[in-house]
Amino acid sequence: MTEFEQMYREVILDHYKNPRNHGMLDPNDAHAEGQNPLCGDEVAISFRFEEDGETVADVGFEGRGCAISQAATSMLTERVRGKKISELAALPKEELLEEIGIPLTPVRMKCAILGLGVMKVALHRSKGTDLPDEWAGLNIS
Amino acid sequence: MSEVSTLDAHALRADFPIFEQEFHGRPLAFLDSAASAQKPRQVLDAMTHFYETSYANVHRGVYELGERATIALELAREKVRGFVNAPTEREIIFVRNATEAVNLVAYAWGLANLGPGDTVLATELEHHSNFVPWQSIAKRIGARFAFIPLGEGGELDLDALDGFTDANVKVVAAGYVSNSLGTINDIARISSWAHAHGAICFVDAAQAAPHRTIDVQTLGADFIAVSGHKMVGPSGIGFLWGRTELLHAMPPFLYGGHMIRHVGDQDTTWADLPAKFEAGTAPMAEAVGLGAAVDYLTGVGLDAVEAHEHRLAAYALGMLGEMPGVELYGPPADKRAGIVSFNVFTTSGELVHPHDVAQVLDLDGIAIRAGHHCCQPLMRKLGVSSTNRASFYLYNTADEVDRLAAGIRRAQEMFA
Numbered sequence: 001m002t003e004f005e006q007m008y009r010e011v012i013l014d015h016y017k018n019p020r021n022h023g024m025l026d027p028n029d030a031h032a033e034g035q036n037p038l039c040g041d042e043v044a045i046s047f048r049f050e051e052d053g054e055t056v057a058d059v060g061f062e063g064r065g066c067a068i069s070q071a072a073t074s075m076l077t078e079r080v081r082g083k084k085i086s087e088l089a090a091l092p093k094e095e096l097l098e099e100i101g102i103p104l105t106p107v108r109m110k111c112a113i114l115g116l117g118v119m120k121v122a123l124h125r126s127k128g129t130d131l132p133d134e135w136a137g138l139n140i141s
Numbered sequence: 142m143s144e145v146s147t148l149d150a151h152a153l154r155a156d157f158p159i160f161e162q163e164f165h166g167r168p169l170a171f172l173d174s175a176a177s178a179q180k181p182r183q184v185l186d187a188m189t190h191f192y193e194t195s196y197a198n199v200h201r202g203v204y205e206l207g208e209r210a211t212i213a214l215e216l217a218r219e220k221v222r223g224f225v226n227a228p229t230e231r232e233i234i235f236v237r238n239a240t241e242a243v244n245l246v247a248y249a250w251g252l253a254n255l256g257p258g259d260t261v262l263a264t265e266l267e268h269h270s271n272f273v274p275w276q277s278i279a280k281r282i283g284a285r286f287a288f289i290p291l292g293e294g295g296e297l298d299l300d301a302l303d304g305f306t307d308a309n310v311k312v313v314a315a316g317y318v319s320n321s322l323g324t325i326n327d328i329a330r331i332s333s334w335a336h337a338h339g340a341i342c343f344v345d346a347a348q349a350a351p352h353r354t355i356d357v358q359t360l361g362a363d364f365i366a367v368s369g370h371k372m373v374g375p376s377g378i379g380f381l382w383g384r385t386e387l388l389h390a391m392p393p394f395l396y397g398g399h400m401i402r403h404v405g406d407q408d409t410t411w412a413d414l415p416a417k418f419e420a421g422t423a424p425m426a427e428a429v430g431l432g433a434a435v436d437y438l439t440g441v442g443l444d445a446v447e448a449h450e451h452r453l454a455a456y457a458l459g460m461l462g463e464m465p466g467v468e469l470y471g472p473p474a475d476k477r478a479g480i481v482s483f484n485v486f487t488t489s490g491e492l493v494h495p496h497d498v499a500q501v502l503d504l505d506g507i508a509i510r511a512g513h514h515c516c517q518p519l520m521r522k523l524g525v526s527s528t529n530r531a532s533f534y535l536y537n538t539a540d541e542v543d544r545l546a547a548g549i550r551r552a553q554e555m556f557a
Binding site: 013016017038039040042043051064065067068106111125 | 495
């Protein structure tokens with residue numbers, strides 16, 4: 001693979017151009033939005049929970065920004081349906097980065113994990129799940 | 142102009158060791174000098190030579206080595222004085238960078254001279270460095286903070302100054318050259334207005350000093366702020382120039398060693414200029430490097446640098462202006478320095494995010510800036526979250542502009 005292909009793998013471009021689970025859920029049970037002040041990436045994510053209140057039933061996101069930030073969020077949303085909220089709140093960023101599968105500089109790392117941070121904040125707010133310090137500094141409202 | 146000064150960028154590149162390596166298998170096309178410039182061997186050698194032969198703390202040692210270091214520091218100050226044609230080297234204050242120079246004046250002059258009911262005037266084009274310190278000091282004092290708006294065509298709307306005639310404007314803070322759009326501001330007009338209305342004029346010259354001749358005796362400004370690292374000097378040093386009478390009337394900014402005349406148990410008096418504003422051990426080797434940078438730029442000729450960058454910017458504006466899906470920001474070539482800001486769109490009209498453009502270019506050995514360029518108020522005005530920025534310096538070539546254009550096309554194809 002050339003470096004170009006590594007950096008913008010087909011799967012990244014596909015998620016960027018055809019984002020999965022696009023559009024905010026209304027009504028929803030949890031939502032949050034955040035920005036990456038470095039490059040102006042924006043991501044908003046919404047969730048609906050199952051009646052048990054412990055499982056994700058549906059997810060939707062909106063955003064704009066660089067291909068990495070939007071594709072990574074799209075990929076994240078494909079992993080969450082049917083998952084336990086507690087499990088998602090504890091999802092390590094390494095798992096998502098492995099799926100993204102491209103070498104990321106520290107600057108681009110912030111793009112890649114923006115959506116993950118927004119999800120964790122949304123779950124923390126609605127369900128009180130743990131929010132480790134590394135996510136607390138995100139520009140999330 | 143009877144004779145256009147010229148420079149040979151290909152020859153000058155040999156002075157810069159950074160160009161000896163390749164990036165992603167390609168020669169480095171460094172188009173981000175507006176953020177920070179690369180360093181010629183002459184600057185690096187001068188600093189090494191200072192460390193190896195003349196290093197000791199300045200202004201203290203009686204021994205010869207200390208004397209040698211002091212002479213080197215003060216020689217650098219004299220070079221900087223000549224560089225901006227200041228009437229005396231006492232008006233050259235060494236600081237960490239232009240941002241520190243702004244903070245020095247915003248705090249030391251601002252806290253002593255601003256009051257509630259006064260207005261602090263910046264511009265919508267400002268870099269955060271000449272915006273946030275003034276905004277914060279104004280807020281702290283209860284003064285009004287306002288800015289001259291950006292008008293049509295990427296230039297400041299200076300007619301808007303008329304709206305501030307009765308606003309008790311005490312300081313007008315303006316950049317000489319916009320780091321984001323490359324706009325060259327009319328400092329003569331801005332400073333004339335300021336002086337006619339009882340205000341001082343503070344000029345952020347960080348993007349001007351590396352690229353064009355500055356004469357503080359004709360510019361009109363009362364203060365200018367300059368960073369060394371943008372003018373092929375080392376990081377960690379810059380300078381403030383200010384009029385003697387203003388510097389005399391200001392209290393110090395940083396307190397400590399070297400800036401004192403007499404320290405009593407309860408009260409201290411301040412040293413003369415420039416020491417009054419240079420607390421602590423000076424960035425000595427950095428000053429020597431800055432002096433070497435002044436020598437280097439003077440040797441090449443600032444007029445030649447300016448003309449060279451102007452040609453590159455005009456070439457880039459022409460080429461990018463003809464490419465479908467490239468949106469340019471800022472004034473026409475004859476009104477701007479060597480800075481070109483743009484956004485890239487696919488054939489279907491989708492924005493290719495600047496970070497993606499910059500990443501694709503990086504893989505081709507081309508370094509550009511992508512982001513808000515520390516100009517969030519300006520980005521809001523332009524209605525974008527970020528742009529791409531290519532900026533040119535004396536070591537850039539037309540061939541690199543061609544590579545930039547080819548890289549942009551590649552990005553458009555990838556994201557089509």
